[in-house]
Amino acid sequence: MFFGLNKLFKKILPKGLFYRSLIIVAAPILLLQVIVTVVFFDSIWIKANKGMTRSLVGEIKTLSDVYDNDNINQINYFTEVYKKNFDFVINLIEEDLPKESFERKFSPMDRSLRRELKSTFGNDNYWFSTVNYLDVVEVRIRTNDNNLQFFFPKERIATSSVRLFVLWITLPSLILIFIAILFLKNQTRPITNLAKAAQRFGKGDYINEFRPSGAREIRNAAYEFDRMAKRINRHLNQRSEMLSGISHDLRTPLTRLKLQLELLKDKETSTKMSKDINEMENMLNDYLQFAKTQVKETTESVNLSKILSSIKEKIKNKNFELLIENEITLNGRKNALERCFSNIIHNGLTYGNKVQVTVQKSSNRAAIIKIDDNGPGIPQEHYRNVFKPFFRLDRSRSLNKSGVGLGLAIVEDIVHSHGGNIQLSKSILNGLQVKISLPF
Numbered sequence: 001m002f003f004g005l006n007k008l009f010k011k012i013l014p015k016g017l018f019y020r021s022l023i024i025v026a027a028p029i030l031l032l033q034v035i036v037t038v039v040f041f042d043s044i045w046i047k048a049n050k051g052m053t054r055s056l057v058g059e060i061k062t063l064s065d066v067y068d069n070d071n072i073n074q075i076n077y078f079t080e081v082y083k084k085n086f087d088f089v090i091n092l093i094e095e096d097l098p099k100e101s102f103e104r105k106f107s108p109m110d111r112s113l114r115r116e117l118k119s120t121f122g123n124d125n126y127w128f129s130t131v132n133y134l135d136v137v138e139v140r141i142r143t144n145d146n147n148l149q150f151f152f153p154k155e156r157i158a159t160s161s162v163r164l165f166v167l168w169i170t171l172p173s174l175i176l177i178f179i180a181i182l183f184l185k186n187q188t189r190p191i192t193n194l195a196k197a198a199q200r201f202g203k204g205d206y207i208n209e210f211r212p213s214g215a216r217e218i219r220n221a222a223y224e225f226d227r228m229a230k231r232i233n234r235h236l237n238q239r240s241e242m243l244s245g246i247s248h249d250l251r252t253p254l255t256r257l258k259l260q261l262e263l264l265k266d267k268e269t270s271t272k273m274s275k276d277i278n279e280m281e282n283m284l285n286d287y288l289q290f291a292k293t294q295v296k297e298t299t300e301s302v303n304l305s306k307i308l309s310s311i312k313e314k315i316k317n318k319n320f321e322l323l324i325e326n327e328i329t330l331n332g333r334k335n336a337l338e339r340c341f342s343n344i345i346h347n348g349l350t351y352g353n354k355v356q357v358t359v360q361k362s363s364n365r366a367a368i369i370k371i372d373d374n375g376p377g378i379p380q381e382h383y384r385n386v387f388k389p390f391f392r393l394d395r396s397r398s399l400n401k402s403g404v405g406l407g408l409a410i411v412e413d414i415v416h417s418h419g420g421n422i423q424l425s426k427s428i429l430n431g432l433q434v435k436i437s438l439p440f
Contacts, residue, residue: 018188025180033173037166045159050112053157057116060150063090064121064143089151096147097140102129109158113137130154190214194222201229202419205299205331250284302334303327304359304367304438311342319354320345326361330440332418340414341369343407344434348373352431362437366420369436374429383424387412 014020059082066078082088104110110130117126121141128139137157139150190213197210207229212222257277264270305324312322341357348355352375360368378386385391389409411434415422420438427433 017191018184021184021188022177022181025184026177029173029176033169036169040165045165046108046112048159049108049157050116052159053109053112053116056152056156057113057120059086059088060139060141061120063088063150064141064146064148067092067146067148068143087153087156091149091151093140093147093149097124097127097142101127102131104131109154113139113157187214190218190222194218194225198225199419200299205333250280254281299331299333301329302332302337303329304337304369307334307338308341308357308359308369311338311345314342315345315349317349319349321354321356323356323358325359328359328361328367328440330367330418330438332438336414336417340411340436341371343411344371347407348375348432351375352429354429356429365440367438367440369438371434371436372427372429373431374427375431377427377430377432378424386424387422 013023063078063082066074069075079090082090103114107130110128113128113130117128117139125142126140128137130137132138133151135154136151137154139152141148141150193210193213197207201207207226210222210226210229212219212226214222254277258274261270261273261277305327308322308324312320345355345357348371352373354374356370356372358368358370358372360370362368386408391409412422415436415438418438420436422437423435425433425435
């Protein structure tokens with residue numbers, strides 16, 4: 001039971017920290033306001049109205065008794081006194097009590113007046129209306145010899161301070177909640193900025209303008225995040241510099257080996273060794289291309305349709321079909337995304353003779369790019385392995401023409417650095433389908 005209630009509350013309550021904090025602050029204020037209002041209405045206002053109504057009905061009863069005595073002097077005297085001192089208007093009427101009732105069911109004033117009149121004059125000997133006039137109540141009483149009509153101000157049976165009380169109890173609460181909103185907004189903004197910075201850094205963006213702010217605990221977390229981001233960036237830069245140095249150092253001995261092979265008299269051995277050296281160069285070049293995916297590139301707003309259209313213009317192959325269902329713009333690194341799509345499309349055309357690219361928008365704010373070809377495909381049991389660097393399929397295909405096994409590793413690294421996902425499956429063209437999902 002408690003688990004079900006907990007699950008229900010999780011669905012109903014807001015997910016954001018700001019709104020949850022606002023509920024924590026505002027809920028006690030509103031609850032206190034409701035309790036004070038209920039206590040006031042039940043213990044003070046309603047009881048005061050009952051006392052005022054009982055006193056007024058007693059006065060009406062006194063006047064009706066005076067009119068029943070048929071003493072003209074008393075009748076005139078009391079009529080003048082009540083008219084002068086209590087704002088009463090008393091009339092003798094010939095018509096009977098109206099049959100139509102104007103009582104409001106949910107009005108405390110009408111309910112109290114009805115109860116007092118009923119207990120004093122009985123069920124069928126009275127009639128009243130609090131709605132025929134704006135500030136005046138009309139009451140009619142049937143007595144033994146007379147039908148009396150009374151007019152008196154509403155303030156005789158209802159206190160006028162209730163609206164003022166509601167105003168004074170509501171207005172301060174609204175002011176306090178407004179002040180709480182301002183303070184909570186300032187306290188949650190640093191957490192939101194830290195989350196956005198972490199999200200951008202997770203997508204491969206370099207965070208340079210991030211400045212810690214907020215409470216001490218939030219500042220400490222922001223400082224540690226900034227230090228961590230700088231250490232990771234320093235590590236990536238060192239790796240890129242190291243790979244550049246390795247590239248420079250390895251090219252020189254490989255070139256010398258090529259020259260020495262040209263001088264060998266055994267041409268068969270020379271040819272075999274040249275193939276090995278060429279493979280080493282290809283592997284080195286692809287490894288450097290893999291490292292370039294981590295090279296610093298500014299994140300900007302990019303249009304996927306323009307990137308793919310640019311690739312199509314460069315390829316100039318009639319077997320490359322581009323279907324754009326939705327124009328999608330996202331924040332990303334243009335060169336990295338272009339390298340990612342080009343890698344898949346080029347190799348799809350290399351190992352097949354037709355490639356179809358579809359761009360569409362999903363319901364969860366993500367761009368879906370499907371790249372289908374009619375090539376030999378990849379066995380399903382190797383879908384996960386082909387993302388590993390230097391993994392090669394001898395009897396199938398590779399998304400890297402040189403065949404060193406870095407094609408899909410580069411693609412996956414670029415997609416993940418943008419916060420996306422990549423999946424492989426059977427193509428509608430009976431080849432391989434590469435499905436890329438990128439958030440925007």
